[in-house]
Amino acid sequence: MVNWFDRLRLQLSRHDALLILSVIGLLCGFLAGMVIVLFRLLVESIQASMLPGGQVENYEALPPLVQFALPIVGGLLLGLMFVRFSKGLHVLGIARVMERLIYHQGHLSLRGLLLQFFGAAIAIITGHSVGREGPHVFLGAASGSLLGQYLSLPNNSIRILVGCGTAAGISASFDTPLAGVIFALEVVMMEYTLISFIPIMLAAVSANSLSLMMFEGERVFDLEIIQLGSLHELAFILMLGLAAGTVSAAYVQLIEFISDKSQKMSIWLRNLSAGVLVGLCALVAPQVMGIGYDTVNQILLGEIGLSLLVLLVVAKLIATAASIGLGIPGGTIGPALFIGAALGGVFAPLPSLLLDGPVSDPGVYALIGMGAVMGAALQAPLAALATVIELTHNPEIIMPGMLAIVVASLVSSEVFGKSSMFHTLLEATGLNYHTDPVMQSLRRTGAAEFMNRSFVQLDASLSRDAAKMALNQKPEWVLINGPDDELALMPSVELLRNLELQDDAEIDLLKIPATRYQMSPIRMQSTLQEALEILDNSSAEALYIEWFDEAHYWRIQGILTRAQIESAYRF
Structure with a gap:
């Protein structure tokens, strides 16, 4: 005799079980949002208690010796954690989510969730140059996957719950629910269908609502309503796009190089080496430690000089490549935004030097640079554009943002032959992420x-x-x-x-x-x-x-x- 829950599972195996999936997607978003909120509370409370002035990410105020030693301590702790508890699970973050989707029907483990939760927390707190968005995506996706496995749902439904958790992670990170939805569909699931679109939208909304309630609407970046000063500045936006594509290709190439050369090293030695390299970069530019959103805010407000901006682009690129390439369990999106903001800040003074009349605020170039480097590094132009739009709440940024993001993506992929950062990380571990319409159709059913x-x-x-x-x-x-x-x-x-x-x-x-x-x-x-x-x-x-x-x-x-x-x- 088949009970009602068995009938529900049978219905979910269909490709058009939209109403039930929508309800489960809403629940998944709330669950993922709770995990992400707990992660942020843990990280930010410890940062506030240990950093000078109780300010989150105030690594610049630490003594130079502490700036150098802190990432090394973090590397040691991470190495010990992975040696003791990982049982061979060393690849986490968004690349891991994509790998589990393509090869394992989206089944993620509780061990992976715990490793990502505490591993990313240690990495960020000890100043490694990584972002929180990758861990957020993994935590959200793992929450959705574990929910589906606990309920013994069909694997086609579990795949959609992984997408729901992905969107929840991006949405809760930036207060950008639309960007979260597009990121989940464009980057992770690589498909746009109604059966996945609506549950993922609901998950992004529920996770974002929970995040807004817990953090009282606190915005990630301090942005005013900004717009392009003159159409003549499109030439500079084009130049910024070319530079962003070049820097993005270098970003991906450096991570690929370090990851490839360090494959035979033990995990604890890789993490320790990452700590040493980040510590050395911190001695030159302590702003590269941690996520660095406080520095991004300064760049958006035009408070950092040109020479320091150039230094930050180089130092952040090296520190992040060392962290990610050597296996630190953090994200790559936050550093891409940091690098893009600093690169945009480098271009911001040019219009006032070469054009007559009103020109854009420095924040315009910094924001467009953020979108351009993110879009090119991830090969996700639509998600990057949605992020820029939602961060500004200003449609006038669309046209210049589109120009820079598309040019940067083309330069990185067509001129330098670089694929998505996540595909690169997967290929570095011997996996190939590929899909086609036939397989997509069969996975959905x-x-x-x-x-x-x-x-x-x-x-x-x-x-x-x-x-x-x-x-x-x-x-x-x-x-x-x-x-x-x-x-x-x-x-x-x-x-x-x-x-x-x-x-x-x-x-x-x-x-x-x-x-x-x-x-x-x-x-x-x-x-x-x-x-x-x-x-x-x-x-x-x-x-x-x-x-x-x-x-x-x-x-x-x-x-x-x-x-x-x-x-x-x-x-």
Whole structure:
């Protein structure tokens, strides 16, 4: 007997279970928001208690020796943590989420969540040059994945919950729910469909609402309503886009180089080396320590001189590449925004030197630089543009922002041949993130939606009367219980033909002339992609879909053949 929750799971295996997924997406966003809020409270409370003046990220006020030593201590702590608790799980952040989506149907572990939570907290608190957005995305995605696994939801639904958690992470980080939705669809899931769009939107809204309530609407950046001073400045915006694309390519290349060269080092030595390199950068420019949003705010307000801005671009790039390339469990988006703001600040004085009339505030160039470097480094121009728009709440920034972001993305990808930062990190660990329309379609649909439930299960040896009685149910298939608990599949018409041609009192279904298919099991939570992979990688010619109920009673729910999978894609 199938209870209501089993029926709910069956419905969720469909590609169009929008209403139920929307409700679960809303719940997922709230759960992810709570985890992210706890993370921020932990990090910021410790920073406020240990840094001078009780100011979060006030690393510049620390003595030089402490600035040098703090990242080294963090590297040691992280190395010890990973050696003791990771059990080989060293890749975290957004790249890990993407890897689990493409290869493991979005299944993330509680161990990964805890490693990311405490690992990123240690990294940020001890001044490593990493962002919080990557950890937020991982924590949100892991929350959604664990919720789906706890409820034994189909894997196609778990994938959407991972997207919901991703959007929740970006939304709660910047107060940018739209950018969170676009980031989840453009970067992580790489698909735009109604069935995923609406639940992800609801998750972004619920996580953002919780974050706003907990932090009382506190904005990440101090921004006024800003706009371009003159259309003549588009030439400088174009130049900024070219420079941002070049810097982004260097950012990705340096991370790729360090990651590749350090693969054979032990994890504790890699983390310790990252601490030493960040400590050395901090002696030259202590502003690179931590997330650095306090420095970004100063750049947006035009409070930092040109020579220091150039130094910050170089130092932040080196410190972040060292941190990420050597395995520190932090994010790359925050540093990209920092580098972009500093680069934009370098270009900000040029219009006033070369043009007559009113020109833009320095914050315009800093903000556009943030979007350009983010869009180029992540190869996510739409998400970067949405971030810029939501940060300013000003549509007039769209046109210059689009120009810089598109130019920067083209320079990085087409001139320098660089792919997304996250794809680069995956390839550095020997994984390749690829997708195509067929696989996307099959991942979105549960195997249970297209299974054939018109079958009877019979022992291999049975009487003629028992066979007739079974065929009276008009099944399409006969599932044969073979020796050693092996199962075989036979079209029911084959048994009917044998009954008409033969009059034996006893029938052996494994010996009569008939077409029989080898069978392999698949869990009912699986997607059609998983079903196709089993058929491609085994000698099985058909699958039986099994289900364990709350009493752990095993049942066969249906039959799935290759022809059904192909018809599902055409559908």
